[in-house]
Amino acid sequence: MATPKHLQDRGKERFLEAGFRLLCAFAVLLPLSLLALLIGDLLLDALGRIDLDFLQSYPSRRASRAGILPALVGSVYLIGLTTAIALPVGVAAAVYLEEYGHRSRLAALIEINIANLAGVPSVIYGLLGLGLFVRTLDMDRSLLAGACTLSLLVMPIVIMASREALRTVPMALREACYALGSTRLQAIGQVVLPMALPGILTGAILAISRAIGETAPLIVVGALTYVTFLPDGPNSPFTALPIQIFNWVSRPQKAFLENAAAGIVVLLLVMLLLNTVAVVLRARLQKRA
């Protein structure tokens, strides 16, 4: 006996649906496996170059001798300064927008503005840094100019994450503070901010891992590509990990490409480390709260 027509149609539909579902799953898995493959290949290229010497040496015209010490130190300085600038200012801005400015027109303007800034290409921030910090404020092509530029770049991330964190603190806690006679500032400083800390820190680390991989704005601000000294203060000229990698990638010799691969592995390891710290920190603080 033949299958009735409507059941046949149902069967065909099922078949199509399963096919489409597979196609969609494929669209998720293919990019992920591609990335895994590329990183695997990268590791193979880097394997021969990564050792303690690589981490401790200065760049050299001979690829096999070159190392990333100045770039690594430069990146650490840069990230330290950027965090020191962007974190307090960003959190303060978030506190204003969430706790004080609530419905004011100014707050609304600032909010749209931040959303817009998050979409400005990073190379434009480089031009801002060049025009504002390097020229107008006369910081020259220094670590400080680079850090200020990166701070403006990651500020929207810090602000948005901090606002999110502040919003999770229940209103009742603030009201309890007011009932006990505390001022708004006391409530924020002693209750709201500590409660929001895990979220704020996660945002900060997200911002840092964005800043550490940024290349274009630093090139525009004027990071050097061949540095054989360590920075000795915020006014020192500098290089950074991604800049050094860019320099090596731009050279035609294969040996330098291996250096670039090794540099990338170091960069990715630093980022992985930062993100792990973020996850652990968050878990700890949340348990305490």
Add this chain to the structure above:
Amino acid sequence: MDGPLPMTDAGTGATRKRLRARASSLGERAVELLLLCCAAISIVTTVGIIFVLAVETIGFFREVRFAQFFLDSQWTPLFIDKHFGIWPLVAGTAMTSAIAIGVALPFGLLAAIYLSEFASSRRRQLLKPALEVLAGVPTIVYGYFALVLVTPLLQALIPDLSGFNSLSAGIVMGVMIIPMISSLSEDALYSVPGSLREGAYALGAGKLPTIAGVVLPSAVSGIAASVILAISRAIGETMIVAIAAGQQPRLTLDPRVPVETMTAYIVQISMGDTPHGTIEYKTIFVVGATLFLATFAMNAFSYQLRKRYEKGY
């Protein structure tokens, strides 16, 4: 006057007034002002960007006529025979961005449909952040992938592919922006109310017709917002194209040859030692201004679209 407060005013208004009275100490006011200044830095940043770009752009157009900028088909500010036609750089940017969107749109949209309509909630919670890792990898790393791994691979398929080309840069950039499309589109799809789907099922529609006829059309403004944001991101992307697409501004639609994007030009000039005040120095700000206008328009458009779907159903 300290009479009994009317009940309706017992909430925010009165609380706020009392808090204000309590906070009358100079210190509290000073802190509030300080916080406001920090928040205002974002506005200063925007004004700063516009100001810096405008000043140098005006300086540029004092020396170069508008017609030279908009009507010439060559961009050679570094040569002795200088031409300032912006179109080759715009074409390079358009090429790489179009290829990137060509990759990211199908993958991003299908991935969004999978996450929102097919995946179990556990799988969704695992796969969505996994996809977002793609956008977290620094662009310099993607640049390396494009130049060192993808271009040679493509050369095996397309023998006359140049070592620098817009194809490889575009494809790799496409992979990078997949999560921009997938995440935001998924948000839009996921926020389509279940009752709409159930209505379609009740009318006898299967899963596929429901997705195609009900869910996707309902989410279309959110999806469009994500795509526009992705285009804006592709236009502004710098390191991948600077490394893998080349540094030869040319007006072409051939994806196999080296081109130069607006962003790559800014990097190229910045790598050299261009003295302040020269015409070469000013060109990077003019190109930057063009780039800023393009991305700003798209971001604003995308923001409007998103507002529309966030308004709800």
